[in-house]
Structure formats: C-alpha cells, structure tokens
Amino acid sequence: MHPTDFTLRGAAEALSEGAISAVELTRAHLDAIEALNPRLNAYVTVAADQALDQARASDERRARGEAGPLEGLPLGIKDLFCTKGLRTTAGSRILGNFVPPYESTVSANLLRDGAVFLGKLNLDEFAMGSSNTSSAFGPVENPWSRRNHPDTRLVPGGSSGGSAAAVAARLALGATATDTGGSIRQPAAFCGIAGIKPTYGRCSRYGIVAFASSLDQAGPVARTVEDCALLLRSMSGFDPKDSTSADMPVPDFAAACGRSMKGLRIGVPKEYRLEGMPHEIEALWQQGLEWLREAGAETVEISLPHTKYALPTYYIVAPAEASSNLARYDGVRYGLRVEERDGDLKDLYERTRAEGFGAEVKRRIMIGTYVLSHGYYDAYYLKAQKVRALIKRDFDEAFGRVDAIVTPATPSAAFGMHEKTDDPVTMYLNDVFTVTANLAGLPGLAVPAGLDAQGLPLGLQVIGRAFDEETVFAVGAALERAADFTALPSVRAGA
Template sequence: MRLTDHTLRSALDALNAGETTSVALTEAFLEGIARLNPRLNAFITVSADQALEAAKASDARRAVGKAGPLEGAPLAIKDLFCTAGTQTTAGSAILGGFVPPYESTVTKNLLRDGAVFLGKVNLDEFAMGSSNKTSAYGAVENPWSRANDPDTRLVPGGSSGGSAAAVAAHLALGATATDTGGSIRQPAAFCGIAGIKPTYGRCSRFGIVAFASSLDQAGPVARTVEDCAILLRSMAGFDPRDATSADLPVPDFAAACARPVKGLRIGVPREYRLDGMAPEIEALWRQGLDWLVQQGATLVDISLPHTKYALPTYYVVAPAEASSNLARYDGVRFGLRETAQNSDLRDLYERTRAKGFGAEVQRRIMIGTYVLSAGYYDAYYLKAQKVRALIRRDFEQAWGQVDAIVTPATPSAAFGMDEKQDDPVTMYLNDVFTVTANLAGLPGIAVPAGLDAQGLPLGLQVIGKPWDEETCFSVGAAIERAANFTAVPGIRA
C-alpha cells in the first residue's frame, strides 16, 4: 500500500503501530500535491514547511507517549477557516493577502488533537456555488472522469470542491468543509467520498468566514464514513465564542459506525421522487433502501409536503443573510482596497466591491439586498422564514414515525465544467435534495453507493434527528458496507 492510499483510520493505526511516521505521511502527501495540484487546483495555499515542522513535532510527541486522537494525520483545511499566520481568502479576491491573527475554533480543535495541516483548499467564492467555478483562484477539477469521454473536465461540486477533490485524489487523509445548502454532501457525492453536515450548532462557527449565519455549519469530508466520524469528534464541541454553539457532550461517533440498523425505521419521503429524475438515481435509491431492509431495517413511507418550497426559501434566506454578512468587506478594514484620486467613501466602496466580488457573489448580494428592502421584506424574507418553519415542522412530525430518512444526495453525477454554467437556476437545482437539512438544522451525511453508466460516483444521503449524528453514521456505515464502494478516480497520488 502506498502511504497516500491510507484511510484516516488505517493511517492512525499504522502510526500507533510504529509502521510509519507523520513525517513520512506528510512528505508523501506533499509530493502528491506538488505533482497533481497544478492540474486539479485543489489547494490555494500549500504550507509545506509548516506541515513538515508540525509532523516532526507530532512524531516527537508520539515518541514520549503524548499522542492525541489525530496525532500526525495530514489534513487539508477549506480556505474559509481562519488559520493564524496563514492566508485565508474565502476564494475571493477581496480577501487576497488576508492573514488572520487568530485560529478558528474548529481548526484549533484539530491542532489540539495532533493534526498536521497541509494547506488551504479551494472553494466557491464565499462558499456560494455548486461547482467550485466561482473561485477567484480558478476552478477545481474533479479527479474522476467519464469512461467514454475522458477529456471532458468535470466539476468536483461546491462549495467545498477543493476539500472533496483533495481527499478523492489522495492528497490528504481528510479535510474540513462547510455546508450552507449542501456544500459538504454534494461535492462528497460527486467525488466518491463521504461527508457529513452535523446538526446546526454541533461545530463552532467562530473563525469561519460567514455566508449565511443561520445555515452555515462545519463538517468533515473523508474517504470513509468512519473517517468522518473520527474527524467530527475532534471538530465538534461547545464554544462560548459562538452564540449558536450547543453546550452538549460530543459522543463517540466512530463507535456508532458499528451499530446495527436492525429495528430502525427508515423514512422514504415521497416528495423526493422528482419529475425527470435520472433513472440511475432512482435505481440507486431503491438499492440503498433494499440494503437496509436486508440488514433488518423497516421502510416507512413519509410525507414532507413543504419540500417543494425548500429551494426558493433557501434562495431568499441565504442571499439575505449574505448581503448583511458581506457588508463588512468595504475596502477599509482589511483585504482589497480600490480607490482613485479624489474619490470619496462611497466611491471606495463601489470600486472595491466591484473588483473584489465575483459575479455570483454580486448576484446573491443584490438578491439579498432586494428581499430585505423596504416594501419587499414582508413579501419575501418574512414569508420565507414562515415557510422555513413549516419545513422544520414537517421533519418534526416525521420523527414520530422514523429514526432516519434516506434520499439521493444529488440529482445527477458530476457534470462538465462547461455544462449548466449559463443558467444560475439550473445550477441551484443541484441542491434540491440537501437544502432541507440546512433549513431545518438537521444532520445529513452523503455516502458513495455506486457508479453511473459513465463510471462516475453517485451518493445517497442519510438525514437524522437533531443531535443524532450517531444514527446517521450507523445507517451511513451500513450503506457503505453493503455498497462495498472500492472504485477510485483516475487521477490520484
């Protein structure tokens, strides 16, 4: 086995057994990044020197019996998490050169447990996108390709496309990611890996560049469900610096992966059977449900009647919150400053934002500003919040009948970089299966479960009750075992 072929679990086992070192692992991943990143563009910043120093320190701690839960594991960090002393761009030109003086709580927790950071990975600008093509630092390429069309470069999904591509291409053992409307689960499904969005409040948002504050949630992507569980345990926990952080104990998520699903009631929402859905997606969904039945679970037909309003609700609420959050980027306090001789403050704002924000971010800011403006607030934003409450109530009623819900993760496999890009609404439809979990604040995990006719990965999604990530991991691991998904992309370290 090549060092870069390790899962997080097998790498930690090898480190504990003395079969390898953190320095050796880190060097192997850095070599892979140097070779493949010029094509994939998964990393914006590679912290080679810092990573090797951290790996040496990690090996020294292990030698004296002070190894943490993630001791020596090389990880990638989405460039939305502030990292002290390392550039944080949020994929935007307006933050180019910004070096935070502090560490986000999630990355601080990972460092506390011994992780080694390889660098910062690419993303859609300010996490707004489903293709990783809106980044000011260039598009990320999916390491997978179509069997009959290998020359067409595919998107890795978004916004956490750099995270997913890096893990799928074996350039890191795992990566941090964020999910506002599907930005962990959709790229995980497109890249043939696992990814979980935990319950809103499970991971601190302190130090994560904000998009939509009532929807954003950090989580991990990794090669396996168990790897995600290991990472989430380190990432999660109460943080008094985040008012929405939950003061709850963090379970042993990895132990939950071994739980049997026998006796569990699995909800099958009839509203997720969309007109025109690809037959392959429908077949995979049915196959996943059959796997769970074979392991002793019971299927329950449920209704989530307000699902059809989820996408329009999301695309009112999220841009509204984005327009408020992004108002801080004004060319005065940090980041880009565009001005001209004799320009006034308003001119400074206009020039800086016009040059610093990309087209998709500008589009969402304008939508958000519009729905919050006088005369439209009640018609759009207030109504969207009321519908959001109804979506949440649908799930609350469903939990009286079921323990978890299983759906497709995406409406299609990864698409080409030049496909679907001209119509923003078509792009937004990529989130049709995932946004409900964000609007209701629920945990959801994407698990690779099969390949389409072109040899591209397809994923299933498990949605759980609030604070019940353990059942998500149990059901997700059961699907993973049954699927026996061993396919790997053609581009990998």
Template sequence: MSDLTELGVKAIRDGVASGQFSAREVAEAFNANVAAAQAALNAFIVVTPEKALEAADAVDAARAKGETLGKMAGVPIGMKDLFATKGVQTTAASHILEGFVPEYESTVSANLWKAGAGMLGKLNLDQFAMGSSNETSYFGNVISPWRKQGSNAALAPGGSSGGSSAAIAARLCPAATGTDTGGSIRQPAAFVGISGIKPTYGRCSRWGVVAFASSLDQAGPMARDVTDCAIMLEAMAGFDPKDSTSLDMPVPQWEAGLDPDMRGKKVGIPREYRMDGTDPEILASWDRGIEWLRDAGAEIVEVSLPHTKYALPAYYIVAPAEASSNLARYDGVRYGLRDLPAGANLQDMYAATRAAGFGDEVKRRIMIGTYVLSAGFYDAYYNQAQRVRTLIANDFKAAFEQCDVILAPTTPTASFPLGDKVDDPLAMYLNDVFAVPASLAGLPAMSVPAGLNADGLPLGLQIIGRAFDEQGVLNAGLAIEQRAMFSAKPDRWW
C-alpha cells in the same frame, strides 16, 4: 510498505500510534502528491508543506516520549479556505480577501491541530462558499479527478467544498474540512465518491469561519469513509463560548458508537423526493439503498415532507439575505482589497472595492439579498421564507415520529462538465434540491457513496437524522457503506 497516501484517517492514526510508520513519512507522501497534482486539479489556493511536517514531527516526538496522542495524531488534512488560519492567508476564494493573513485561528482548525492533525494547505472553493460546481473561485476552477468514460472533459467536483472533495478523491489528503450551508459538504462528496457529514447546526463552532449565511453555515468533515468522518467530527466538534449558536453539549464518542446493525430501526422514504427531472440512475441507486438498509435489518416506511417543493425558493431568499448582511463588512477600510480611484470619496471607494473584489455570483446573491430585505419587500419575501422554513422543520419533526432516519438521494444527477450550467443560475441552484431541506431544518445529514453510473461516475445517497443524532446518521451510513462496497477511485491522469 504500501503507498501511505492510500490510507485513510483511522489507518494513518493507528499506524503512527503503533510505530508502523512515522507521521513525517505520511506528511512527506501527501506533500508529494499535492505538489504533483496542483497544476492539473487546482485543489489548493495555498500549500503549506512545512505546516504538515511541523505537526508530524511534534506527533513523532510525543510518541517517542510515550505521551498520549490525539484523535487525529499524524493525520495531515486539507483546510477549506473559509477557516481562518493564523499566519496563513485566508481568502474565501475571493479577490476582496486576497492577501489577508489572520492573526487568529478558527475554533474548528484549532481543535484539529490540538488533536494532532497537520495542515497540507488551504483548499479552493466557490467564492464565499456560493456555488455548486467550484467555478466561482477567483483563483480558478477546481477540476474533478474523475473523468466520464470515453471523455477527457473537465468535470465539476461539486461545490462549494470542491477543493476538499477533489483533494480527497485524488489522494492529496486523507480528509478535509468542509462547510455546508445548503449542501456544500454532501453534494461534492457525492460527485467524487467520498463521504461527508453536515452535523446538527451548532455542533461545530462557526467562530473564525468566513460567514455566508449565519443561520445555515455549519462545518463538517469530508473523508474517504464513514469511520474517518466520525473520527474527524469528534475532533472538530465542541462547545465554543465565542459562538453564540454553539451547542453547549458534550461531544459524543461517535467512533466508538459506530454500529451498522439497523435492526429495530425505521428508515423513512420521503415520497416528495421522487421529483421530475431526477436522473433515473439516481432513483435506481436510491432503490438499491433502500434494499441495503432493509438487509441491515431496518423497517422501511414511507413518510411525507409536504413542503419540500418550497425548500429551494425559501433557501434562495434566506441565504442571500444573510449573505448581503454578512458581506457588507468587506468595504476596503480595514483589511483585504482596497480600490481607491483618483479623487474618490468614501462611497466611491466602497463601490470600486466591491466591484473589483466580488465575483459575479457573489454580486448576484448580494443583490437578491438586499432586494428581499428592502422596505416593501421584507414581509413579502424574507418573512414569508422564514415561515416556510418553520413549516419544513415541522415536516421533519412529524416524519421522525414515524422513523429514525430518512434516506434520500444526495443530488439529482451525477457530476457534469465544467461550463455546462455556469450561464444558467437556476439550473445550478437545482443541484441542491435534495440537500437544502435538511439545512433549513438544521439537521444532521450525510452523503455516502452508492456506486457508479453507466458513465463510470460516482453517485451518492443521503441520510438525514434527528437533531443531535449524528450517531444514527453515521450508523445508517456505515450500513450502506458495508453493502455498497464502494472502492472505485479515479484513474490518475494528472
């Protein structure tokens, strides 16, 4: 039998259902890969091999009885450590939540377990999902499994879902959950040569997901290809009355609806995305993507998103503002870290706990957010940013009157060495320049692999769709996938 860890979600699900191999065999193979790579890649914060085996045995038993199997039956996955998992530590990669073991399960993870998936462990991430390189985790950096040709320098796996991207690329899991606030599914997917989709805001429940910026956060799947993302998204999505922003809509059959034929479709190319400073190889891959979609039958049209240049500054007002509000709950009183100096009063305990518990990037964003929400600055910054957000959403509405989906780069560069941008927050924030606009508008957007650059590192292309049109995004992604024929994987050095 070929190596089971080379199989994706669909192949594993179908193989288990047909009896080609057992779910336990799959879980054991991935558990072994996780154990072998953990010291080198640091992709997981907590490993749960017993959970993967327990779920696998349940699937095997159900199959033996002739019961109907779920959409993800027999598929072991990684769970980003932003999702509350009952009985398993959930930290958001922060010291302030170290040791916190929830008594409840997030809706998304509960949906996946119900669909037959098993958990290999909790994946590392940027602390509270704040970062683009996975260098802000209290539990150490995640290392990309990729290497630049001729170099052994450790590379960024992207962020904040860097543990998810590294684990999938290194064959530690066939798929993983991610969350995307301003690009945290799409950017890491592009950096390691996998696929990932941020669905329409509200498509997946936020209940039980540690909050960063509540009007932007959205869970989504990350996997090796478009089909696997479609399968996993079907399992994750659905209305949740516990989440006031959850979409009360039926979950489409995205897997069954996959169709790479783009005839009769128009693909918009935003002129404002050809920005100064973008890597020429990124622009060349974008041009190839345009030709691939034209070959698939699409009509290519130029569109304008005139407020694009304001998206990043607006995002870095709105997101920190919401973060400063959300993170006020971490005070050392009810759960997580408590730092109580001798003779301290309540305010001293708050200050000491937060000083010790939050990392530098989290503190930076809390301070920015608190500042823009403060008296005298609220109108000048926060309200102004919200108005810009509306203008950006209106730009997309106007563009979608001329096209069905939009094609753009996912990132302005390929992956970079760890440490390169950590001392320059603005340079780090610019990683999200192509991803943030779709987040501000709440639109579905996906990154798919587009090839390798001259250094042998993956590049990604981004498809943005109308609200609720994940099918159109997945179909365009499939059309690109079939033409890019991306099959590269990192050479195993760990």
C-alpha cells in the same frame, strides 16, 4: 501500499504501530500535491514547511507517549477557516492577501488533537456555488472522468470542491468543509467520498468566514464514514465565542458506525421522487433501501409536504444573510482596497466591491439586498422564514415515526465544467435534495454507493434528528458496507 492510500483510521494505526512516521506520511502527501495540484487546483495555499514542522512535533509527542486522537494525520483545511499566520482567502480577491491573527475554533480543535495541516483548499467564492467554478483562484477539477469522454473536465461540486477533490485524489487523508445548502454532501457525492453536515450548532462557526449565518455549518469530508466520524468528534464541542454553539456532549461517533440496523425505521419521503429524475438515481435509491431492509431495518413512506418550497426559501434566506455579512468588505477595515477618486468614500466602496467580488457573489448580494429592502421584506424574507418553520415542522412530525431518512444525495453525477455554469437557476437545482437539512438544522451524511453509466460516483444521503449524528453514522456505515464502493478516480496519488 502507497502512504496516501491509507484511510484516516488506517493511517492512525500505522503511526501507532511505528510502521510509518508523521514526517514520512506528510512528505508523501506533499509530494502528491506537488505532482497533481497543478492540474486539479484543489489547494490555494500549500503550507509545506509548516506541515513538516507540525509532523516533526507530532512524532516527538508520540515518542513521549502524548499522542492525541488525530496525531500526525495530514489534513486539508477549506480556505474558509481562519488559520493563524496562514493566508485565508474565502476564494475571493477581496481577501486575497488576508493573513488572520487568530485560529478558527474548528481548526484549533484539530491542531489540539495532533492533526497536521497541509494547506488551504479551494472553494467557490465565499462558499457560494455548487460547482467550485466561481473561485477567484480558478476552478477545481474533479479527479474522476467519464468512461466514454475522459477528456471532459468535470466539476467536483461546491462549495467544498477543493476539499472533496483533494481527499478523492489522495492529496489529504481528510479535510474540513462547510455546508450552507449542500456544500459538503454534494461535492462528496460527486467525488465518491463521504461527508457529513452535522446538526447546526454541533461545530463552532467562530473563525469561519460567514456566508449565511443561520445555515452555515462546518463538517468533515473523508474516504469512509468512520473517518468522518473520527474527524467530527475532534471538530465538535461547545464554544462560548459562538452564540449559536450548542452546549451538548460530544459522543464517540465512530463507535456508532458498528451499530445494528435491526429495529430501525427508515423514512422514504415521497416528495423526493422528482419528475424527470434519472433512472439510475432512482434505482440506486431503491437499492440502498433494500440493503437496509436486508440488514434488519424497516422502510416507511413519509411525507415532507413543504419540500417543494425549500429551494425558493433557501434562495431568499441565504442571499439575504449574505448581503448583510458581506457588507463588512468595504475597503476600509481589511482586505482589498481600491483607491477612491477625489476623496469620495462612496467611490471607494463601489470600486473595491466591484473589483473584489466575483459575479456569483454580486448576484447573491443583489438578490439579498432586494428581499430585505423596504416594501419587499414582508413579501419575501418574512414569508420565507415562515415557510422555513413549516419545513422544520415536517421533519419534526416525520421523526415521530422514523429514526432516519434516506434519499439521493444529488440529482445527477458530476457534470462538465461548462455544461450548467451559464444558467444560475439550473445550477441552484443541484441542491434540491440537500437544502432541507440546512433549513431545518438537521444532520445529513453523503455516502458513495454506486456508479452511473459513465463510471461516475453517485451518493445516497442520510438525514437524522437534531444531535443524533450517531444514528446517521450507523445508517451510513450500513449503506457503506453493503455498497462496498471500491471504485477509484483516474487522477490520484499513487496511481
């Protein structure tokens, strides 16, 4: 087996048994990055020297009997997480040379548990996008290709496209990601891997560059559901530096992956049967429900009546919060500064922001500023928050009847880089199945479950009660076992 073909669990066992060292495992991944990253563009920054130093220190700790839960495991870090002494860009020119003097809580937790950081992963600028084509450092390419059109470059999904592409292509055993409206689950589904957005508050947001503060949540992507569970346990925990961090115990998520489905009630929301939805998405959904029934679960049709308002609600709330969060990038405090003319401070702001922000970020700032402006706040933003409360109430009522909800993860497989990017509204529709979980603050897991007619991966989504990731992992692992998804992308290390 090539060292990059390990799952996270498998690599941990190999390290524990002495079959491979952390240095050997890290060097194999760095070699893979050197070979494939010029094509995929998954990494913005490769921290080779730092990673090897961390791996050597890891091997020394293991020799002393001090191995942590993630000891010696090479991970990629989405370039939205501040990493002390390592450039953090948020995929934007305006932060192109920012080197944080502090560590995000999530990445600090991973380092505490022995992880090795290979580098920083590409993303849509400020995590705004569904395709990973808006990064100031160029688009990320999906390592999968269409069977009949192998030369068409496909998007990996966004905003965590660099994270998903790196894990799928064997350039990292796992990676951190963030999800504001689907940015973990959608790229995971597009790249044929697993990814979970945990409950809002489960992971600290401290040190994560903010997009929409009431929606953003960190989570992992990895090759298996169990690997995601292992990473999430290390990433989670109460943090007094984040006022939205939940002071809740962190369960052994991986142990939940082996739970039985007997007696579980699985909700099937009728509103997720969209007009014009591809037949293969519907067929996979029905297959997934059948797998769960065969495993002993009961499926129950439910209604989430305000689902149809979720996308417009999201695209009012998220840009509004973004316009507020991004006001800090003014050319004065940190980041890019484009010098003003004639000492005009307003000119400094305008020139810096015009040059520093990309088109999608500017679009969302404009939308957000508009809906927060005098005369429109009540008509748009306040109304959107009321609808958001109704969406959450729909879920509360549904979870009075069911233990988890299963839906498609995306309305299609990965699309070509230039097939939807000219139409922002069409792009926004990629989040149709995922935004509801963010608006309600609920955990959602994407699991690879099948292939479309072109040989591209398709995923199913499991949504659970707040802080009940254990049931989400249990259902996701049952789907994973039944699907037995073994297909591999055409571009990967060790191929």
